[in-house]
Amino acid sequence: MTPGQRRWIFLAALAGLAAFYLWGLAGLPGFGNYPGPYGDIINRIAVAQTKATGVVSAVNFEYRGFDTVGEEFILFVAASAMAVVLRHLRNERERDPRDATADWAVPPASDAVRLAALVFTGPVVVMGWFLASHAQTSPSGGFQGGVVLATAFFLIYLSGEYLLFRRISPVDLTEAFEAVGAGGFAAIGVSAVAMGLPYLTNFLPLGTTPGAVSSSGTIALISFFVGVEVAAAFILIVGELVDQTLLVRQGDH
Amino acid sequence: MGSTAHIAAVVTPYTIPAGIMDVLQVTLLVLVAAGATAVVLIREPVRQVIMLSAYGVLLAVLFLAFQAPDVTLSELTVGAVALPMLLLLALAKVKRREK
Numbered sequence: 001m002t003p004g005q006r007r008w009i010f011l012a013a014l015a016g017l018a019a020f021y022l023w024g025l026a027g028l029p030g031f032g033n034y035p036g037p038y039g040d041i042i043n044r045i046a047v048a049q050t051k052a053t054g055v056v057s058a059v060n061f062e063y064r065g066f067d068t069v070g071e072e073f074i075l076f077v078a079a080s081a082m083a084v085v086l087r088h089l090r091n092e093r094e095r096d097p098r099d100a101t102a103d104w105a106v107p108p109a110s111d112a113v114r115l116a117a118l119v120f121t122g123p124v125v126v127m128g129w130f131l132a133s134h135a136q137t138s139p140s141g142g143f144q145g146g147v148v149l150a151t152a153f154f155l156i157y158l159s160g161e162y163l164l165f166r167r168i169s170p171v172d173l174t175e176a177f178e179a180v181g182a183g184g185f186a187a188i189g190v191s192a193v194a195m196g197l198p199y200l201t202n203f204l205p206l207g208t209t210p211g212a213v214s215s216s217g218t219i220a221l222i223s224f225f226v227g228v229e230v231a232a233a234f235i236l237i238v239g240e241l242v243d244q245t246l247l248v249r250q251g252d253h
Numbered sequence: 254m255g256s257t258a259h260i261a262a263v264v265t266p267y268t269i270p271a272g273i274m275d276v277l278q279v280t281l282l283v284l285v286a287a288g289a290t291a292v293v294l295i296r297e298p299v300r301q302v303i304m305l306s307a308y309g310v311l312l313a314v315l316f317l318a319f320q321a322p323d324v325t326l327s328e329l330t331v332g333a334v335a336l337p338m339l340l341l342l343a344l345a346k347v348k349r350r351e352k
Contacts, residue, residue, distance in 0.1 A: 056323040131326065139322035147330035154338060234335060241342040 051206040052216035057135035061222040065200040068222075069185055072229060076182040079233035083175070086240045109160035117159030124152040132227030136216035142223040146181075146230025153235050157242060166239070174236045181229025188218050188225070274318070281315040288312075302340045309333030 029035050042059060052058040060068050109117075132145025157165040192201040200218075207215030214220075288308040295301045309332025316325040 054323075140326060141323065144323075144326040144330050147335055151330070151334060238335075238338060238342065241339060241346070245342050245346045 047210050050202065050216055050219060051208070051210045051212075052136040052219050053211035054134070054136050054138055054140065054219075056139065057141050057219055057223060058216070060141065061135065061219045061226075062200075062202055065189070065222065068226075069189065069200070072182055072185050072226060075230065075233050076178065079178060079236045082237050082240055083171075086244055109158065114159045117155040121152050121155045124148060124155060128152065128227070128231070132224060132231075133220070134213065135223030136220045137211050137213060142226025142228075143230050145223075146227040146232075147234055149227065149231040150234035150238070154238055157238075162242070162246060165242070169235050169239060171236070171239065174232050174239065178229055178232035178236060181225050181227070181232055184225035185222055185229070188222055277318050278315075281311070281318050285311050285315050298344050299341070302337045302344065305340070306333050306337040309336070 034040075042055065042063065046055045046058045046063075047053055050058045050062055052062075128145045128147075128149030128151070130145070131140040131148055132142045135141040135145075153165060153169050156168070189200040192203050193199050195201075195203055197203055202217040202219065204217035204221065206217045209215055285308070288304070288311045292301060292304050292308050295304050309328060312332055313325045313328040316322075316328055
């Protein structure tokens with residue numbers, strides 16, 4: 001095929017794509033116009049029904065909790081698959097991390113980076129914990145909180161303390177936490193079934209004050225387990241990549 | 254605290270002058286488009302990842318301006334921190350093998 005022919009095929013495809021794209025744009029509702037009924041219904045009933053003022057969390061962990069279980073397990077499977085793919089192969093061997101950094105032309109963490117990590121680690125833990133435990137009251141949730149919590153561990157690694165990072169997040173323990181988080185969510189759903197209710201029914205007392213941390217029943221509890229699962233999954237994924245970068249090399253080197 | 258008063262306070266929309274929000278939203282949309290283009294045009298991988306992180310921050314602010322604070326938090330944590338971090342680690346690994 002000559003470049004000229006190729007260009008004509010490209011232009012024809014581009015014209016077709018443009019036509020479909022414009023057709024699709026023409027059918028869109030106006031900017032900011034919300035046609036569906038569900039959002040309006042949820043806005044009216046969610047706070048009274050769930051006693052959670054974090055309505056997005058109420059939707060995620062209650063109204064469509066079943067979908068969120070699926071999403072939770074997507075992350076769980078992804079992190080597990082990463083651990084399987086990055087397992088140590090027969091022709092790879094681990095090197096001592098100190099040696100590995102010694103012959104690697106990368107400067108050690110500067111004082112500024114170490115200080116920033118030192119200053120931020122504590123607040124980041126508090127922030128992550130706050131987000132994971134306040135899904136029911138304000139914009140936050142286990143997912144965001146979990147990632148922020150995991151970031152505290154990455155700060156320790158970034159400050160040059162690889163060995164400390166590994167000591168406080170050993171792979172076995174991290175995997176156990178990930179399993180507890182993912183399993184806890186599913187177990188809350190099954191608990192409802194054991195009581196003769198539909199899967200993931202909010203069976204805990206909802207409390208009386210909307211927006212109180214102790215209100216909203218299983219929404220707060222599910223958010224907590226999601227936080228544990230997400231934090232462990234991210235630590236697992238990044239930990240595996242860090243090990244790959246620092247420790248593992250092909251046997252023929 | 255009466256629960257009805259609470260609910261009323263929650264469903265009452267914020268009253269920010271529409272003109273200011275429009276300007277903010279359009280500005281952010283343009284910035285996001287520019288940021289996305291910059292991510293594509295930068296060809297050096299490490300710089301591209303740093304730009305991707307900045308683009309994540311831009312998107313997060315955009316979501317905030319469109320009244321989606323939950324998505325803002327997710328985008329900040331994943332788009333601006335977690336994804337660039339994974340990419341940087343992968344780049345470090347590849348760089349070492351090339352050496």
